Amino acid sequence: MQPSLNAGADGVEIRWPDGTVGEFPYIWLRDTDPAGFHPQTGERVFDLTQVPLDITPNATELTPEALVVTWDAGSVPSRFDLDWIKAHRPGQPRPDAADLAPVAWRAALGGEGVPRHDADSITGSDAALGAWLQDTKRFGLSIVTGLRDSTEAGLEVARRVGHLRETNFGLTFEVVSKPDPNNLAYTSDALPLHTDLTNQELPPGYQFLHCLANEAEGGGSTFCDGLAVAEDLRARDPQAFEVLSTVTVPFRFHDSVTDIRSRKTVIALDSRGRVSEICFNAHLADILDLAPAQMTPFYRAYRQLMEMTRDPAYGIALKLSGGEMVVFDNRRVLHGRQAFDPSTGFRHLHGCYVDRGEWDSRLRVLDRAARG
């Protein structure tokens, strides 16, 4: 059975035999004509200012494969493949191989529930790379195992995704205790759960921490899923959730050579209202500058979230061994560490970041290749 076409004043309606209905405004059809895209670069070259907003066609027609729109006698008709136009119905989310449903997790996951993937497989096979990318995106966290004892080994895995995200701490960084630290990570103190670099306009996406040595007493790694915490807060205390997802607060990092500041909400939502990001870092929270009347509601909501991150119902702990690398979405999963005693052994992690954009791009390109 063929779909049916109904041409109106502003656009056409197509009804497919399976009940799907699409409404396609004429100006959208003109702007979306496949002939208006550059044959090599795929970029739109059609110039919207060259047609009137209320453009109407001379004729519209359905063939067995296509919708054909004839604009005027002199121009080539626009031709839209019927499957393509069904998938691109205005008002529908576009299919996206990177749009994976997240698995929110709590303490019950345990260190043993964290997805584990082998480094050699990831570097050697696109299928293994894709499976690891998907798992890590769904859980926000994974462990890569079997890395050789070289800082290059972790970077090789990271570069399978895309280029590294440089920050003021460099392209890569060493987490060891340092004599003159500019950051608490570089001490042997415990670090409560946090997300990194909330003072940046775009905090780094995925963080890679390759464990080269972890022989000191203590120094376990702790994680909690900010998505689970935020969703539970939304259910439990909608008012606190509202404050944290709408009120922007200042973050700042400064040392002798930098002073990087950004204002943002602690919880960010995407255009569909889903939690897209957690920015939670008490160390980098700048002196609060809200109006006095906003202070108490903010502190109440913020303290509530902070207490939830400490709640044993959410956190997991694991002690990385040499040759393991933890990979997590720094904009979703909070990380921390237990204090360690540097006199009892060496603790050395080598870190880098790859942003979410590169992660999602790789998921899409692998999916495209897998579909041939």
Added chain:
Amino acid sequence: MQPSLNAGADGVEIRWPDGTVGEFPYIWLRDTDPAGFHPQTGERVFDLTQVPLDITPNATELTPEALVVTWDAGSVPSRFDLDWIKAHRPGQPRPDAADLAPVAWRAALGGEGVPRHDADSITGSDAALGAWLQDTKRFGLSIVTGLRDSTEAGLEVARRVGHLRETNFGLTFEVVSKPDPNNLAYTSDALPLHTDLTNQELPPGYQFLHCLANEAEGGGSTFCDGLAVAEDLRARDPQAFEVLSTVTVPFRFHDSVTDIRSRKTVIALDSRGRVSEICFNAHLADILDLAPAQMTPFYRAYRQLMEMTRDPAYGIALKLSGGEMVVFDNRRVLHGRQAFDPSTGFRHLHGCYVDRGEWDSRLRVLDRAARG
């Protein structure tokens, strides 16, 4: 004359002789105690969960230099320098050397009105570096002159600001016409005014285009101040401005190895309602996916903005010579180029990006150093 102190149930009020009044909630004072910050890293180490939200002090007192808050018999009182606490009154914008009032410009600026700064001065003197950073941020555009004939010369200037922003086009890029382009910039076609990489979650901030050769016929550079266009649109057609600053639309770049997508508004506003960003790139605008009823209002507003960018009232054109480098805020100033004829001579620009975060950080650090 001394300020006066009035302690209430939730906080203290301080009135300065010059009429300034500050309200300081107790929970804010406890959270902001200078002793709660790490002496070396400057990061907050005070743990908010350790005190009740409704904390009240045993005593508050003004000395000639400080506000002193005594919490309880066992703990060291919090001590706030009076000048410091006046500058950090809740509800006041924090002084920020990077918060420079922008100069919105239109065609009358002309190519000759673009601020020009000398490369050797920028690389050799912090004062010259600061003056150039300020000018470029205020106008969104400057020309650096006197670069030697080496791609390194432009990068040296860029690295005076901070590290380069890598993208899928590399850490640096060459704008020349290429046989198999993945981007219209790499053809000899005219490029209408646009901002780069709107398909990235964070489009690159400042763009550096170092001209090594521009001997072909044509190939002039064009610019327009997106801030001026947006502010004029806000005044002229508030409804269009509202649509463009609230409706998110999809952007996408894809080639054989990447597929990077992002959704954003064409005009972004900061928390004070000021225009903070323009994302305008018809080439990277993905197939529009708005609901059918949203299509016409969006196309109307978008087309309006697009026509304004073509209006001679806004644009300036200049032809860069070898040894000149144009530097502009890619998230504010639109750039384009006139077509050129590659058979008449060589045109070669070498480009890179440095993000706004690094720019603002350098402004603050230079300002701090200048104040001693």
